[in-house]
Amino acid sequence: MDVLDIIKPENQVFCKTKLMTDTTLSYCPGCGHGTAHNLAMEVVDELGIVEDTIGVAPVGCSVLAYDFMNVDITQAAHGRAPALATAISRLWPDKYVFTYQGDGDLAAIGTAETIHACNRGEDIVIIFVNNGIYGMTGGQMAPTTLPGMRTSTSPYGRETSSMGNPLKITELVANLPGTYYVTRQSVHTHKHVRKAKKALKTAFENTRLKKGLSFVEIVSNCNSGWKMNPIESNEWMEKHMFPFYPLGDIKVKGKLK
Amino acid sequence: MAKVKGAIVVDTEVCKGCEVCIPVCQDNVISMSKEVNRKGYHYAYMSNPEACTGCTNCALVCPDRAISVYRVKVTD
Numbered sequence: 001m002d003v004l005d006i007i008k009p010e011n012q013v014f015c016k017t018k019l020m021t022d023t024t025l026s027y028c029p030g031c032g033h034g035t036a037h038n039l040a041m042e043v044v045d046e047l048g049i050v051e052d053t054i055g056v057a058p059v060g061c062s063v064l065a066y067d068f069m070n071v072d073i074t075q076a077a078h079g080r081a082p083a084l085a086t087a088i089s090r091l092w093p094d095k096y097v098f099t100y101q102g103d104g105d106l107a108a109i110g111t112a113e114t115i116h117a118c119n120r121g122e123d124i125v126i127i128f129v130n131n132g133i134y135g136m137t138g139g140q141m142a143p144t145t146l147p148g149m150r151t152s153t154s155p156y157g158r159e160t161s162s163m164g165n166p167l168k169i170t171e172l173v174a175n176l177p178g179t180y181y182v183t184r185q186s187v188h189t190h191k192h193v194r195k196a197k198k199a200l201k202t203a204f205e206n207t208r209l210k211k212g213l214s215f216v217e218i219v220s221n222c223n224s225g226w227k228m229n230p231i232e233s234n235e236w237m238e239k240h241m242f243p244f245y246p247l248g249d250i251k252v253k254g255k256l257k
Numbered sequence: 258m259a260k261v262k263g264a265i266v267v268d269t270e271v272c273k274g275c276e277v278c279i280p281v282c283q284d285n286v287i288s289m290s291k292e293v294n295r296k297g298y299h300y301a302y303m304s305n306p307e308a309c310t311g312c313t314n315c316a317l318v319c320p321d322r323a324i325s326v327y328r329v330k331v332t333d
Contacts (some may be wrong), residue, residue, distance in 0.1 A: 001331055003306045006264040011329045013263075014313045016322035025321055029298065030275030034320025190281050190314035230275040 017042045019050060019070045026064050030230025032220030033062055035187040036129055036196075040100065041069055043200045053096045054088050056081040058105035061136045062129065065100050079110025082117035085124045096207050098125040103144040104134045107169045111143075114169065121178030121212040125203045128170070128215065131222035132241060139225030143167040146244055151225070166244070170217045174250040180212030182251035186219045188234040192247070199249075212254060219245050263311020263328045267301050271323040274298035278315035278324065284308035287315060 019041035027033045044053050055073035057065040058081050066073040076084040081099035089097040106114050106128050117124070133151055134140040141151040141158060144166055148157040158166075174182040181203055185196035196218060203214035219241050223233035249257055265286070272294065278301055279287050288304035301324070303309060311328030 001262055001329070003264045003303070006262055006311075006327045006329050007266055008327065011327040012325060013311060013328045014316045014324075014326040016325070020322065024271065027320065029273035029320075030277050031320055034322070035318065038320075038322050188277070188318070190312075190317045193317040230277050231280065234277070 017045050019045050021068055021070050023067050025068060027061060028224045030221065030223050030233070031061075032131070032187045032218065033129060035193060036127065036218050036220065037062075037065065037068055037100075039187065039193065039197050039200055040098070040127060041071070043197060043204055044071060044096075047201065047204055049096050049204070052094065053098070054092070056085045056088070056097070056099040058099070058101040058110075060102040060105045060134075062100055062102055063136075079105050079108070080113055081105065081110065082113045082122070082124070082126060085126075086117055086120070086122045089122055089124050093123070096125070096204055097123075098127060098204070100127045101129070102135070103128070103130045103132065103142050104136075107143045107167050111167075111169070115173065115176070118173040118213050118215065119176045119178045121180070123207050123210050123213070125200075125207060125214045125216065127200070127203075128217045129220050130217055130245065131220045131225070132166075133222045133225040135222045135225045139222070139227075144169075146240060149240070168245070170215065170245075170250060173213075173215055174256060178212050179215055179251055180209070180254050181206050181214040181249075183215070183249045184217040184219060184245060184247050186237070186242075186247055188221065188237060217245075219247065260331045260333065261310050261328060262331050263309040263326060264306060265303055265309065265311075265315060266325045266327070267303075268323045268325075269294050269300040269302075270296075271321050272298060272300035273321055273323075274300055275320065276301070277318050277320070281314045281318050283312070283314070284310060
């Protein structure tokens with residue numbers, strides 16, 4: 001059978017969701033942000049909640065999320081996305097509100113907002129993309145940087161004796177009574193992408209239950225910041241990031257696993 | 258016996274040549290072209306179209322969603 005006989009509209013099984021705009025993503029080649037954006041929008045599309053979804057973009061690499069996601073979306077001051085999402089979800093309790101944040105936004109400058117929104121149990125979804133580095137500003141050390149990991153501000157590796165310990169914010173918020181669903185996923189292979197999509201779907205569905213906040217961490221790569229090519233950075237992530245940030249559900253239906 | 262045949266179409270201008278799609282393809286269908294697109298990236302293409310089963314693995318991991326997948330059932 002010729003390839004041209006297969007490539008027909010009726011045989012199409014996968015294409016880019018219409019909820020992503022045609023704007024070229026500003027991310028580096030191989031960055032997990034693109035996959036995470038697309039997954040979030042595919043879930044919104046599949047649940048049929050486009051009209052009722054409001055997003056909050058952060059500051060960081062994904063600050064331009066409002067240019068890429070074709071849903072109602074606003075942008076918050078650095079780290080304040082959960083606070084803004086709280087306001088939106090309280091004013092419009094029937095909407096699906098989500099924030100999309102990186103680790104510099106959520107786990108550094110926005111730690112207070114994150115922890116309090118989680119503790120209050122707001123009915124929002126937080127999508128947290130963790131690559132262990134400040135990607136946009138030039139690969140500086142972040143609170144989530146692993147011990148011994150080289151960054152531009154810790155060129156000999158992060159020394160926990162002088163630079164402190166990495167923050168596992170996902171485990172932290174899982175222990176708060178306000179969170180209903182807390183999970184850690186990844187998007188570097190097809191298997192992980194399918195699992196991450198399922199987790200995001202559960203998170204968005206949980207918004208309707210009014211039982212608490214859903215928190216989805218996506219461990220991602222930063223090949224520019226880590227100074228590797230995309231394939232190497234994914235391998236490095238599997239070898240070094242996953243032992244420290246183990247994948248899987250941490251809290252399901254309000255109960256710690 | 259029914260067999261599944263697939264094909265992918267890569268949007269060559271969207272592809273950034275990150276090569277993430279190559280290791281996830283179990284049938285080794287995808288390679289990087291020698292030519293570059295307008296941005297200067299080598300783009301992915303089907304170098305072994307006979308082997309494609311349309312499993313969508315490559316499209317799922319593509320951060321820029323440059324890949325569309327087509328699949329058809331063939332009866333011998």
